[in-house]
Structures are given as structure tokens and as C-alpha cells.
Amino acid sequence: MRQNRWNDKEAEARLRDAGNHPADQALALRVYSSRLIGADPDLVMHGGGNTSVKVEREDLFGQSQRVLHVKGSGWDLDTLEAPGLPGVRLDPLLKMRELGALSDEDMVNLQRSNLLDSGAPNPSVETLLHAFLPHKYIDHTHATAFLALANLPEAEAAIAEIFGDRLAVVPYIMPGFALAKKAAEVFEANPEVEGLVLLKHGHFTFGETARESYDRVIEHTNLVEEWLAKHSADRRFETTVKRKRDVAESEIASKVLPVLRGAVGRIRGAHHGLPSKPVVMDVRTGLEIDAFLSRTDLDKLAVRGVASPDHVIRTKGQRLVLTHDDIAAGDERIAEKVDAFANAYKVLFERQNERVGGTKVLLEPHPCVAWIEGLGIVGIGKDAAAASAASDISEQTVEVMSQGEAAGGFHPIGEDDLFDMEYWSLEQAKLAKAADKPFGGRIVAVTGGAGAIGLATAKAFAREGAAVALIDFDREACEKAAASIGGNCLAVVADLTAKGAADAAIRSVTERFGGLDVLVSNAGAAVQGNLLELAEEKLRSSFELNFFSHLAMARAAAGVFRLQGHGGQMLFNVSKQAVNPGKGFGAYGLPKAATFFLVRQLALELGGEGIRVNGVNADRIRSGLLTDDFISTRAQARGVTASDYMAGNLLKSEVEAHHVADAFVALAKSERTTAHVITVDGGNIEAALR
Incomplete structure (x- = not known):
């Protein structure tokens, strides 16, 4: 009620x-x-x-x-x-x-x-x-x-x-x-x-x-x-559009969504003359949705139309259906189903366009909604907002169909009227005004996302249109940071030094958005102490966070990139310590040096698959160890002001977190750059790479 x-x-x-x-x-x-x-x-x-x-x-x-x-x-x-x-x-x-x-x-x-x-x-x-x-x-x-x-x-x-x-x-x-x-x-x-x-x-x-x-x-x-x-056994509407995204079948989501996303991206890319043009997904689950997807007339309802004519602009009039048998048949079957959907849509377009005089231009022919048995409703869109809207509307449509079929039948407008609405000049004019942002359709995960550099980087990618996931071990800080970006930012709480944590974190991103395009592996902590005096346990823990967590994230991300089949990017926060060691920071510099090598090794191993790997060497950023108190102490030891200490570089200007973020975004945009590390330190000759 x-x-x-x-x-x-x-x-x-x-x-x-x-x-x-x-x-x-x-x-x-x-x-x-x-x-x-x-x-x-x-x-x-x-x-x-x-x-x-x-x-x-x-x-x-x-x-x-x-x-x-x-x-x-x-x-x-x-x-x-x-x-x-x-x-x-x-x-x-x-x-x-x-x-x-x-x-x-x-x-x-x-x-x-x-x-x-x-x-x-x-x-x-x-x-x-x-x-x-x-x-x-x-x-x-x-x-x-x-x-x-x-x-x-x-x-x-x-x-x-x-x-x-x-x-x-x-x-x-x-x-x-x-x-x-x-x-x-x-x-x-x-x-x-x-x-x-x-x-x-x-x-x-x-x-x-x-x-x-x-x-x-x-x-x-x-x-x-x-x-x-x-007329429907007292079925009520109280459960509609709750945006329940807790995927019960995590294995299905991790297996199917990246493959589906890759197939849709290729259809969309072909429409624009590109190898691929990625999309974002939004999964909805629940008992009502599970019951609906077990109907025997699902294929008929999938092509029946929309609950309200204006919905066709966001969802199209047909849905892609993937059954348990389709999933069991493997990745090729999923791609075949997507191709079949696109071909059927093109045939419909040609038929209808001839009816109206051949004046219309084909829209992107990919599905905007998928009904996946055992998983749920999947909205598909050019960005997170579009995917969410498609899922919202599809949830409502499931309710309308269920109630309508129980009360006499769901019989919306037919193909002619549906086409006229989808290709209505007034609605197309609205769509034309909404220009795509550079990272629209792309999904970015940032580790250490609640820290200064991580959050600045996440915000920079979000401004460019990306769907963003923040990964951090501090729950309160992670959720607060994600909330500062907005409703389409995912907070993933994880201790990346724990066994299996990287795989679980990437799985969470995949379940929420459908896949991954850019990994910003930023998590780290500057461990202090002279190497010969440092407890071995502390040195090993530094390697776990500052090297092995990066390797684990790279392995997990590469698995998703390969399922999608359209490449991907890995960006690592390396640090100037990798090439210009500082006294008392050996336990930090050693794993960072290994991460520096990791960038180039992964670039060598993954380049043939279209996966690019780059990094950023930053220095003296107000984050982590470099607190105001620490800065003050270091400045006093050098007999300078805190401002002069932070500006102790060739440019005589403090480097801030957003400068590092800009470097990550620039690398992500550099489509023919891999195995490269950018230095962002205001000028430090001792740390220069060449």
C-alpha cells in the first residue's frame, strides 16, 4: 500500500x-x-x-x-x-x-x-x-x-x-x-x-x-x-525497487558477468568503429526476482515490450535471457546469445525503419537488460547511472509483468508504437545532449582508497565518468570515502595481506559493476627502521603489504581482464624509495623496488593481451606516514619551515595528492604506453629514472 x-x-x-x-x-x-x-x-x-x-x-x-x-x-x-x-x-x-x-x-x-x-x-x-x-x-x-x-x-x-x-x-x-x-x-x-x-x-x-x-x-x-x-494470491508491491545487490551465486556472477560485459562491449564498439566500448552493469537479486526468472514463459515475456512506453529509451523493448544451460555451455554460448540479440535488433530496426520512410539511424544494438537464471536482473548501460536506471526500471517491469499476467495478461504497446517511441526525435535529442565522459563505461578499482592519494585518485576517475570501487582495510574510513564520491561508488573492506583477500575484493567489484578495466594498486605503508636492526617479522609484513598485495591484486585483476577479452590497465603506486633509498626506510624501499620491477615484468608478460601496466613514483605527499607532526619534525631537523620542507624540490612547490591522481589518470588515457613509470615529485634528481 x-x-x-x-x-x-x-x-x-x-x-x-x-x-x-x-x-x-x-x-x-x-x-x-x-x-x-x-x-x-x-x-x-x-x-x-x-x-x-x-x-x-x-x-x-x-x-x-x-x-x-x-x-x-x-x-x-x-x-x-x-x-x-x-x-x-x-x-x-x-x-x-x-x-x-x-x-x-x-x-x-x-x-x-x-x-x-x-x-x-x-x-x-x-x-x-x-x-x-x-x-x-x-x-x-x-x-x-x-x-x-x-x-x-x-x-x-x-x-x-x-x-x-x-x-x-x-x-x-x-x-x-x-x-x-x-x-x-x-x-x-x-x-x-x-x-x-x-x-x-x-x-x-x-x-x-x-x-x-x-x-x-x-x-x-x-x-x-x-x-x-x-488476482495474484495477495502479492503486494512493498518489495519493489529496493536495489538489493547482494549476489547469492557469487561463482555465477564472477564467471558470467565479465564474459557478458566483454561481449556487449564488442557489440557496442563495433557500432562506433572501435574494438570495444565498455559498459557498466548493475545486478539486482531477491526472492521475487528468482521466482520470476524460473517462469516457463520467460522467453515470451522477454520480447513482449515495456511497462511504460518511455522505458524503452533506457531498456529497449527486449531483454537478453541467459539460462542455466547457457551458462553451463560456456563463454562462447554467452557471446553467441549477445550476437543473436544484436542481430535480431538490427533486423527489427530495418523492418521498422522501412515503415517510417528510412529516416532513422540505428542506435547501439546491444541488450540493456539481461535476465540471468540463478543470478538476477542485470542492467547494462554506458555508465553506472544508466545501468542503475535500467535495473530500476527492469525491477518495476518484473512486478508489472507478474501482476499483469496474474490478472489477465501483460499486453503493452506493440512493435510499431515501441519503435516510434524509441526513435522519437524528441527523446533522441535528449540523448544526443548527454555527451559521454572519457571514462564512461569503465570500471576502476583503487586499493588504499580511503587514504589521501587513493581517494584523490578515485575522485579523479569518477569525474572522468568511471564507476569506482574503493578498497581499504579501515571500514569506517572506506565507507566515508566512498560516500564522499557518491551513490555509484562501491566500498570494499579488505585486508589485502590476508590469503584470498585480493580475489574476494575483485570479485566484489565484478558483482557490483560487472567487471574491471583499471586497477590502481595504491595500498601501502612506509615502515621505518634500519634493516640490520629491524625485526624480521616486521620486514616480512612490509613485503606482504608493499609487494605481495600488489602481486595478488594484479593476478586477480588479470583474471577478469582475460574473461572480458578487451584488455585492461594496471597502475601501481611505486614510490621514489624504489630508486632513491632513504636512511631508515629500507623495509619500505625494498618491497617498493620489487614493485618497480613488477610493473615492467607484468608489462612484458601481459602486453600481448592488450593489458597495459604502468606506475607512478611520488614523493613527499601528505598521506600515511607523512602527517603534519612528522613533517614538522623533519623540517625542524633540517632547520627549515614545514612549507619549505614540503617544497624541497626543483620546482620549489609542494606536491599534493591530486597531482599524483592526475598522473594515474594520464597514464590510463595513454593508450600506447606500457612498462612506464612517471615521477611526480616536483623534481628530485637523485630519484630521476634516467
């Missing part, structure tokens, strides 16, 4: 903050109730909804004008603020209804030309529908329950059974001018209704107050959920 989250005190606080102007107060309540709707993913999913309010405002000349504030492109309801509801002059919008036809491009142009703020985002593609309905507040949602209802073969009869004459039904039409006119006609034939059901699409409610319209969203949705529960 959906919870009614309206709170009078919160609403009153919004009104107080808005000031005394009635239009601003109305807009404040519009923002408030929109965010209440957006807080429940079962009501709206990734932009799958919009809201509006009609007000009056004075223009620069003091003339009163009617204004429609409607959700703008690029904003989500759960984080909506007033700028996300651009104001559009209402009267010119209403005049558009007199037109017999209106192209999408002209519609968008007319809407933009009537914005109060020329710099505001594009109003929703359903702006005219909001305009043509007379109500002050209007809410449009894609609730899971309503999608199950709207895609039933006898949806109109079911709607009448549940609501009587409280809701009117609008036949399926693509969003835009024609749908807006039809919805207005349906309403005007039934002006007492509380809302509309758009078949195959979603749900509209309206009211004279924000609360009235919002209350109807919740009440109507709960009525549908109750009706559906009676």
Missing part, C-alpha cells in the same frame, strides 16, 4: 518560506507535493511522471497573465525545486488546441518561445496535456500498479470495476499534441471525473489544491493495488 506522506506542518512551512505572493505559494505547494510523489519509486520511475500548477503573475508591464508551471526536462520529482517547474504563458498554449496538427519540433519551439525565463529547461513533452485540462493542480504518475492495470487486455473493464465512473480512459497515443487533444476531449465528455487512465501509459489526477490531487494519487493507486492483490 502507498503511504500518504502529506504533513500539514511541512506544507505550512513551505508556504511561510514562499512569501506572500499567491503564485509563489501555489508553486511552493506544487514543489512539496511533487517531492512527496517522487519519494516513492513505485509511483514514478526515472523521469516517468510530471506535475503542474496554474497561477497568475504580472509581466514587466504590470499586466496579469495566466502561467502554467510544469516539470522541466532534466529534473526528477524526488529532488524537484522551483526552477525545475518552468513557467510558460498559458494562453498561447491553449490557442494551440485550435490547430489541426502540430509537429513535435513546432510544439517544443512554441512552448520554449512562451517561457517566462528564456534560460529555463524545456517544459515536459506533456505540457499541452497539463494546459488543456482546466484544473489548477495536475499530477501524472507511472505507478507500478497502474502500469499493470493499464496493460491488461481488458483494461477498460477492470478500470470500471474498480472506479466506476470516477476515472475516464484515454486510448494509447504517443505523448505530444495529439494525446493532449484527445485527453482533453475525454475529460470534457466526463467533467466530473477525478482523473484519467492513459492506456499502456499511466495515470493522471487533478484538483483545486495540491493536497486534493496528491490524495487522489495515493487513494487511486491503493485501490488498484488491492484489486490486483486479489
Whole structure:
């Protein structure tokens, strides 16, 4: 059941903050109730909804004008603020209804030309529908329950059974001018209704107050959920979209996901004339998903379509299905299934493109969602956000399909309408604006990720678009560091000196994102003491962390790189101690010297597989041993200030963690560089490599 989250005190606080102007107060309540709707993913999913309010405002000349504030492109309801509801002059919008036809491009142009703020985002593609309905507040949602209802073969009869004459039904039409006119006609034939059901699409409610319209969203949705529960052994929606990513079958994930990722990357690369163009994955699991993936009609449902037409932009209309038999058959079978999916998609495209006059350009033909028996739902996208969105939508679709099939059948829009939506010029224009970042689709793991250099490096790769995993032994520090990067950063807690820890850490990264492209092996600690006096146990422990953990991580990463089949990169934090030993740091310099050699040896061994291996020699970075107290002590011993000590190099400038991070990123971008170590120390002739 959906919870009614309206709170009078919160609403009153919004009104107080808005000031005394009635239009601003109305807009404040519009923002408030929109965010209440957006807080429940079962009501709206990734932009799958919009809201509006009609007000009056004075223009620069003091003339009163009617204004429609409607959700703008690029904003989500759960984080909506007033700028996300651009104001559009209402009267010119209403005049558009007199037109017999209106192209999408002209519609968008007319809407933009009537914005109060020329710099505001594009109003929703359903702006005219909001305009043509007379109500002050209007809410449009894609609730899971309503999608199950709207895609039933006898949806109109079911709607009448549940609501009587409280809701009117609008036949399926693509969003835009024609749908807006039809919805207005349906309403005007039934002006007492509380809302509309758009078949195959979603749900509209309206009211004279924000609360009235919002209350109807919740009440109507709960009525549908109750009706559906009676037809599905009391199945409820409380478990949907929890983002459960705990993979039960770790062996399947580690074996299948990198192979699948490599196959998809090659399909995507071929589309762009490249050897490969990697993707990120997002796995969802759970009892409901397991039960769904054990259905005997899975292959039929996989090509049935989408729960809501706009979902096709993120998930395509078909899913890749991998059964236990496919997995048991081996890597070649998985690649064959991906190739077959891409070929079938191209055939569909050619057929549909001919229907519409041959004007469309083929999109990337790879699957965006995989249903993997024994594992779960896998979202596939150009970056972590796209993969997560595909998984979110697929989770909701599983619920819609399950409920719909139990209540009479899941029968969404057909192939023609689905193609028209996927290749809709307005949606393609949105996608074209979202330029790929340099490391979009790539997955980076950073050991010692909670330290100064590790975190700076992780943030640098994240800014470049990579999905990032931080690996560190300190749980609190690791989780805090990951949170500072954002929701798509994975925290992996591991003591890399423990047996099997490196394999487990890389396995965690694979289960979360599908594979790995760049390993930044950065973990280390500067052990002090003269070699002849140092306890052997301490020296051996230094080698475990400063050399053997790097070797273990390299072995684990190489295993994933080979399964993916598109190369990979290893980057090691070596240290100037490897070539310029310091007194009392032999226990640190010796394993670092071995790591220096490791870089070149691995480059020699792995180059033929397209795996590049490089390193960074850094010096005097405020991290680990080099604390403020230690810096102060060393500076006093040399009779200089702390600043002068840190700037004790040829450039007379302190080297900071972000400079080391930039070097790692630069090496990762240098596609024809391997067996190379960059020095980042501001200039230290004694540590120069040549």
C-alpha cells in the first residue's frame, strides 16, 4: 500500500518560506507535493511522471497573465525545486488546441518561445496535456500498479470495476499534441471525473489544491493495488525497487558477468568503429526476482515490450535471457546469445525503419537488460547511472509483468508504437545532449582508497565518468570515502595481506559493476627502521603489504581482464624509495623496488593481451606516514619551515595528492604506453629514472 506522506506542518512551512505572493505559494505547494510523489519509486520511475500548477503573475508591464508551471526536462520529482517547474504563458498554449496538427519540433519551439525565463529547461513533452485540462493542480504518475492495470487486455473493464465512473480512459497515443487533444476531449465528455487512465501509459489526477490531487494519487493507486492483490494470491508491491545487490551465486556472477560485459562491449564498439566500448552493469537479486526468472514463459515475456512506453529509451523493448544451460555451455554460448540479440535488433530496426520512410539511424544494438537464471536482473548501460536506471526500471517491469499476467495478461504497446517511441526525435535529442565522459563505461578499482592519494585518485576517475570501487582495510574510513564520491561508488573492506583477500575484493567489484578495466594498486605503508636492526617479522609484513598485495591484486585483476577479452590497465603506486633509498626506510624501499620491477615484468608478460601496466613514483605527499607532526619534525631537523620542507624540490612547490591522481589518470588515457613509470615529485634528481 502507498503511504500518504502529506504533513500539514511541512506544507505550512513551505508556504511561510514562499512569501506572500499567491503564485509563489501555489508553486511552493506544487514543489512539496511533487517531492512527496517522487519519494516513492513505485509511483514514478526515472523521469516517468510530471506535475503542474496554474497561477497568475504580472509581466514587466504590470499586466496579469495566466502561467502554467510544469516539470522541466532534466529534473526528477524526488529532488524537484522551483526552477525545475518552468513557467510558460498559458494562453498561447491553449490557442494551440485550435490547430489541426502540430509537429513535435513546432510544439517544443512554441512552448520554449512562451517561457517566462528564456534560460529555463524545456517544459515536459506533456505540457499541452497539463494546459488543456482546466484544473489548477495536475499530477501524472507511472505507478507500478497502474502500469499493470493499464496493460491488461481488458483494461477498460477492470478500470470500471474498480472506479466506476470516477476515472475516464484515454486510448494509447504517443505523448505530444495529439494525446493532449484527445485527453482533453475525454475529460470534457466526463467533467466530473477525478482523473484519467492513459492506456499502456499511466495515470493522471487533478484538483483545486495540491493536497486534493496528491490524495487522489495515493487513494487511486491503493485501490488498484488491492484489486490486483486479489488476482495474484495477495502479492503486494512493498518489495519493489529496493536495489538489493547482494549476489547469492557469487561463482555465477564472477564467471558470467565479465564474459557478458566483454561481449556487449564488442557489440557496442563495433557500432562506433572501435574494438570495444565498455559498459557498466548493475545486478539486482531477491526472492521475487528468482521466482520470476524460473517462469516457463520467460522467453515470451522477454520480447513482449515495456511497462511504460518511455522505458524503452533506457531498456529497449527486449531483454537478453541467459539460462542455466547457457551458462553451463560456456563463454562462447554467452557471446553467441549477445550476437543473436544484436542481430535480431538490427533486423527489427530495418523492418521498422522501412515503415517510417528510412529516416532513422540505428542506435547501439546491444541488450540493456539481461535476465540471468540463478543470478538476477542485470542492467547494462554506458555508465553506472544508466545501468542503475535500467535495473530500476527492469525491477518495476518484473512486478508489472507478474501482476499483469496474474490478472489477465501483460499486453503493452506493440512493435510499431515501441519503435516510434524509441526513435522519437524528441527523446533522441535528449540523448544526443548527454555527451559521454572519457571514462564512461569503465570500471576502476583503487586499493588504499580511503587514504589521501587513493581517494584523490578515485575522485579523479569518477569525474572522468568511471564507476569506482574503493578498497581499504579501515571500514569506517572506506565507507566515508566512498560516500564522499557518491551513490555509484562501491566500498570494499579488505585486508589485502590476508590469503584470498585480493580475489574476494575483485570479485566484489565484478558483482557490483560487472567487471574491471583499471586497477590502481595504491595500498601501502612506509615502515621505518634500519634493516640490520629491524625485526624480521616486521620486514616480512612490509613485503606482504608493499609487494605481495600488489602481486595478488594484479593476478586477480588479470583474471577478469582475460574473461572480458578487451584488455585492461594496471597502475601501481611505486614510490621514489624504489630508486632513491632513504636512511631508515629500507623495509619500505625494498618491497617498493620489487614493485618497480613488477610493473615492467607484468608489462612484458601481459602486453600481448592488450593489458597495459604502468606506475607512478611520488614523493613527499601528505598521506600515511607523512602527517603534519612528522613533517614538522623533519623540517625542524633540517632547520627549515614545514612549507619549505614540503617544497624541497626543483620546482620549489609542494606536491599534493591530486597531482599524483592526475598522473594515474594520464597514464590510463595513454593508450600506447606500457612498462612506464612517471615521477611526480616536483623534481628530485637523485630519484630521476634516467
